[in-house]
Each structure stands twice: as structure tokens, then as C-alpha cells.
Amino acid sequence: MCKNPRVFRHRECQGLEKIKTIGDAYMVVGCLPVQRRHHASAIAEMALDMQTEILNFNRKCHESFAMRIGIHSGLAIAGVIGTHKFIYDRWGDTVNIASPMESHGVPGRIQVSSTTYSLLQPSYCFECRGPIPIKGKGEMLVYLLNGRKQDGICTPLFDLPFEEEV
Template identity: 50%
Template sequence: MIADSFQDVTVLFADIVEFSRFSAGMSPERLVAVLNEIFTDFDSIADNRGLEKIKTIGDAYMAAAGLPVPVPVPAADHVERAAHMALDMQDALARFNVNRGYQLQLRIGLNSGAVVAGVIGKRKFIYDLWGDAVNTASRMESHGLPGRVQLTDETRHRLGEAFLFEERGLIEAKGIGELHTWFLTGRRRMKPR
């Protein structure tokens, strides 16, 4: 087993809304081509924003900022990088839709906190994440709304004033309980100095 603890990372989960319905009747080759085109764009965004792609499962995409090399706390910008990636992913899917004539939407969840990351098992190794921060990020996605980026109260407050938000309020998150949540709606235009 290879595993490391990271005290402060931001986890991103994204899922293409109703992808099973969209892909019904589509050939397996076309389905793979569509997902490959979308996820290749997401991989480029992850590279540009400094996030680590963790995995894809079907039409779901998982990434994290702040690992495998932890960012020192005073300079920790992983929350902002993950928020930028979420907004960039929505923009990329919108461009994909225009170019291909589709109307796909993403549901994205973000959460920040401690995780354990590593590789376990004996075969088909995959780098993965575990912990409450991961579970909560997953619930932000699964309990979110189509076309929206949902985040926890903690993550919203850590983002500060560089972004725009809409308060969603309390939601009941399966296995977690009540959480106060927000939607990330955009970037605030900063005035030049």
C-alpha cells in the first residue's frame, strides 16, 4: 500500500447530466469518441489550472488541487484553481455543445479538506483519494443541479471575493446530514490597479 495524508486539498467531481439517456442508441465507438473529446478538454484544463486528474468513471470526472505536492498554507491557492477549473469545464462543454449540436450539461461539486491519497490493491493500480472531504465533494455533485457548480460553505468562504456566488441554502446530503451550500456562478471582474 502506498498512501499519503494531505491536510488541505480541494476535490472536484463532475458528472454529465443524463448521459445514459443521451447515449442510448449510440454506438459504443461513438460514445467513447464523445467522452474522449470532452475529457481530453477537461484534462487540458486540469493541466493548465494545476489540478491532478484522479480518475474517470463512465461519464464522471474527478480531479483534485493541492496534491500530489502539497501547497504551503499561506500560499495555498488550490481552492481558487479548482473553482477556475469548474467554470472552465462549463465553458468547454458549452463550446463542445455548439460545435457538435448537443445540449449536454454538467453537475459539478467542490469541497476542501483533508484526504488520504494513494494506491492500494494488487492489480490495475489507480491513484485514488479517500476521506470525508472526498465524500462531501461527491455529495456536492450528486445533490447539485444541472449546469451548476455547488460547493460547501467552507469552500465558498475560502474563495473570498474573487468569485460570484448564489446561496442555495441547506440541503440534506445522503450519509452526511444537513449542509449549507452555495452555487459558484462566475468570476468577479477585478479592477486594475
């Protein structure tokens, strides 16, 4: 059996908060319970790390799993549900746009809204996917997050070397 011992530590080191799982979807936010300045970068780092891990798993185990990841940035309404076991939930336009960023995305890729693109563009590499229809919003321009920029040079995720497990 192929196992990957690496654990995503983003909640602790990036200040991200898992909201819930919905079927096979995993909802994470970057400004809860405390606002943070670089929430979009923290989410982008988690998304890139997740895609890197699935690529490494596929290479090592000769599999072909793929994740679609969607990111949108904006204001949302948050609430705490329950009196004994508290859980967060999020509602609002931001969630209603983030969801189709994932569901209308490309397997194995990270799709972001133009809002998120404008926040991340100085430090990350993108390709324009073009407009896609979003229910209740019409056509929205979206981008695919390809990797990080270092010293102005793009390092695409798909060009990264395979990581051996230690």
C-alpha cells in the same frame, strides 16, 4: 461531426491531478502530489472552463448536454495503489462530501460546499442554493458558483459571449 480541439491543460498549468473516472464522473484534486496554496481556485477555474466548453459546444452543435460539477475542500487520505502501474486514490470525509456536491447538484451548474465558498468568495460570484441533505452529515448549506469577479464586479459564466473555434 462536431469536435472541439481545445484540450484542458489544467494538470500542467494549474497543478491539478486526475484521480480516476467513476462511470461518467471525473475525480480531480488540487493538492496532489504536492500541496498548493490556491487549490480551490485551481479547481474552480477548471470547473468554469469545463462549463464554458460545454456551453460553447452546445451552442455550436445545437445540443443540450449538461454537466453537474461539485466541489468541496478539506483534508483527505491519499494512497498509491499498485506496484507496476501506480494510481492514486482518495478517501475520507472530504471525498464523502464532494461526491454529493456533484450528485445533488443542478445540471449545468457548479455546486460548492460552504467550506469551498468561504475560500473562493473574494474572487468568485455565487448564489446561495440553501441547505441540502447530505447522507451522514445532515443538512449542509451549499452555493452555486456563477463566475469570476474582476475588480469586484461579477462576470457570470452564463453571460459570457460564445467563443468561435479558431
